[in-house]
Amino acid sequence: MSKKQDSQPKQRSLAWRVFHFLGSMEFAITMLITLAIASVIGTVLQQNQPYPDYVIKFGPFWFEVFESLGLYDVYSALWFLTILTLLVVSTSVCVIRHTPSMFKDMFNLRTHVQLKSLRSMHHRANWQQSPGLEQSAEDISEQLKQQGFRTRITDKGDDKLVSAMRGGMNRLGYILTHVAIIVICVGGLLDGNLPLKVAEWQGRIAIETRDLPLSDIPKQSRLPVGPQAFRGSVSIPEGRAASVVYLPMRDGYLVQNLPFTIEVEEFRIEHYATGQPKSFESDLVVHDPEREQPLEQTISVNHPLIYKGYAIYQASFGDGGSELTIDAWPLFAGQPEPTELNTKVFETRQMRWGEQEMQLEVTGFRPFNINPDPTEDDPRNVTNYGPSIQFKLRRETGEALEYENYMSPVQRKGRDFFLSGVRGSPAEEFAYLHIPADENGSIDGFIRFLHDLHDEDVVADTAAEMKDETLSSLQSEEDLVLGDSLQQTLQTLVSMFVGGGFGEVRDFIEQTLPEAERDTLAPAYLAMLREMLGRIYFDGLDLQPDELVTDARIQFMQDAIDAVGSLPRYGSPVYLSLNDYTHIESTGLQIARSPGKSTVYLGCAFLVVGVFLLFYLPQRRFWVWLSREQDKTQVYLAGMTNRNPRDFDNYFDQINSLLQSRRNSAGD
Amino acid sequence: MTTDSLALNSNKTNLSAWIWRVLMVLAAAGVINFYADVLTVYEVAIIIITAIGMAILGQNWPGYRWHTAAVAVFSLFAVSIYGNELAAADSSFWLNYLLASQSAFMWMSALFVMATVTYFAGLLFHSEFTEKVASFLTWSATTMGMIGLMVRWRESYLLGADIGYIPVSNLYEVFILFAVVTALLYLFYERRYQTRSLGGFVLLVISAAVAFQLWYTFDRQAHVIEPLVPALQSYWMKIHVPANFIGYGAFAMAAMIGVAYLLVDKFQGRGSAGGWTSKMPSFNLMDDLMYKTIALGFAFFTLATILGALWAAEAWGGYWSWDPKETWALIVWLNYAAWLHMRMTKGWHGRPMAWWAIVGLFVTLFAFLGVNMFLSGLHSYGTL
């Protein structure tokens, strides 16, 4: 662009040199690329997660290092903001430096050119024409005007010069594009959380990291109503109201007071016929002391409510503390009856089951579970598994297992099962316990069987009966001794199975049997165990003597045995079965105030207009120098453009032939 | 783009341009009138903008006019066979083998691959005729793709009035959009610069997209029309996504020209004098074209990102959340901004810029696909 200012580089002051360095293209491009690379970090590392998650992921050492680099909230880290600021400064310097010349370029028709320089331009032509000098100048000027040019005729001694230009707005495009960057960043700054960071740094506010009820949150973590920008969220159960929002800050939050109260009347999810959610909606009532009537409005995704500069969005939804009635079925010995339990989602209570002390934390409730259930015809088939609860059982040691229990039986291979998933951490998949439903669709049948297995008398009776039957077929001396040991073995097998599943039985076989006999005896032991389990089951049924055993019963027994066998890995002393519920939802609102928004939008408008002007409105200039030559007029045409030279080749030819087409016509 | 040269055009072009414009006005008016009951004011605005855009595109570009006419005729034909029954697809020969969206896309895929091969054949054997055939195949593929999109639009409504949506809403659909837009961009410049030698290179990236698309269809059943999640039910999508794909398409084209540039640079002078490189356009032209397409892509990508911000402001409560997709859009944008400055103000050109354009495509590809595959975020835009 303008090179002349660099004539005496040595004498420049430091300030001047800094200014020019900041405005240099090298620096600008470096900043553009640096910003791009820095931005990658935050997309690779998930931002603003709970800090313990990072510790687990990186270990304590790297956790500290990354924290001090601000990597968990890169986009408001000081170094990141510095890069951004440098880019804005660079752009500003650039704009300041170039704007004056751009403005000049935009309007100036460059009437000072000399014929010599026109004749050395790349695009040029000349010809003679018959009309007189004045007439020709007028003519040509008029023709160029028709093509959208601004023109001016100047006297050059005896000669005349027609200067023409169109697309001067291209230069405005440059200014708009670059000013836009500054405007957008300033707007973004207004909406950013920099003031909060400063306040925190000065110790005026403190981030709260504990999970406290609103009333206990200290004043230091609460922000008064004011003109400042914020963006936070709040979850409000149906029928309740809130007048604050929570602003997530690194590993904690701040509480922002609102000048009004938002009451949620109802939250709704509508579904498509296929079961996917179609819309999320909340009926809100805004109570504002400054209003006579409360404002009622329904919001949904993509349709927020904007009230007094506060924008209220439907962001998420969750449970609002649904009321649950639960039956706790003991899975340990001695107590076959369930105890009823009334609780709520998000409630935590201490429980005592048998010997064990445990904390029950209800974490969730879902009224329906639409899960993929591929069939042969339709690989995308989905099925509703009905309501489910999610909870954690925490031992005194602090460890917890997480559970997910379905309320109604779910069909698997044509049979009905109560499903209960268990896992050690959210990172794992649930492993499901399948408890078969009995013929009444209830869990009773299974519990009765389990209880019988736990009952030492029942097991002993069955073992004795089985021993007697076995011995009646053998008739030898050692029978008595053998009989006692057989009964003992049968009882041990059952108690081992109940305590540790088939796995433990196998371990027992491995450890007690001599290796030579293991292969032949092991199947016999397992068969004996199965026989015992079968007898206990059928004895428990109290069948009529002539009643036939149905296949369904046998199948049920198999399933029940499998379930009992996996109980030792289930980790819970009870099975919690959901009996009844009142679903209370809560709506997740995102509430934002962004005073910088219109500034940003203005910048965006500048940017779009600017970029399109820059690219698609080429600035084109023509000069026509006319001089008298005897009775003719000698015409020199020259043209130039600031972009798309290839298109200009054509354009120049077109203008050239247009102007020459009248070389003999007009005038006389 | 070319309004300035209009006044100098011959009368014949002028007449057809005028007919074309009138047709666009009529079409827009017709659509607005026909759907008056369901259109919001924003959608009416979008239709008007689209009509203006198409009027401008077509006024100096007969190929585009024919393409549009064919798309209109065949799509309406398909829609009329469908009537109100999605099941009509099984019994109608036309739908089953040609016009149902799925069939149309298969034709599109096959034609694009054929066109790619044909372009290269034309280049290798110095056959202008073959190259013309390739152009024709590309036009046909583009037309089939566009018809497929139009028909799919109707099909989604036939699945259920509340399900219907514009088919630019998931990864499957935007792949088709990408192929169609990139091909149209290419065809535009093919005519503008009077060279077909770059066709094979540009279509290579389209063929790659088509291959991915086929895998996605058969392996993941991605072609099944699913209703939109609430966040995507917005008119912003109707402009944000197409604007984005003009950007992606242009960047992809620039990168492929970069590839052509580097190959010519490497192989020129080797082998016999009449090798394929002698048929390629000049370095100067390729350089220029690379610049033009990146500029075009940059302009539309800027627009698309801003539209995305406006949409985010409405859907998520903030115009900028540093969500991975947003952030990658910024990265792409900054990268090309740097490219443009390098070229405009530092005068860089040739090989380094070609390499950079190719790197740019990988950055773009990550923003387009990688983010959905590897990163998690707010964008509910289809995961793999």
Ligand code: HEM
């Ligand atoms: C995010 C920041 C920036 C963006 C998005 C941006 C955008 C643009 C665009 C789109 C162009 C047009 C390029 C072309 O015509 O091919 C341009 C040109 C230009 N930019 Fe930037 N720019 C930025 C920062 C800067 C900075 C910091 C400087 C100063 C060092 C600068 C100086 C220039 C100059 C001198 C031109 C050439 C204008 C002309 O003669 O047409 N830009 N810029």
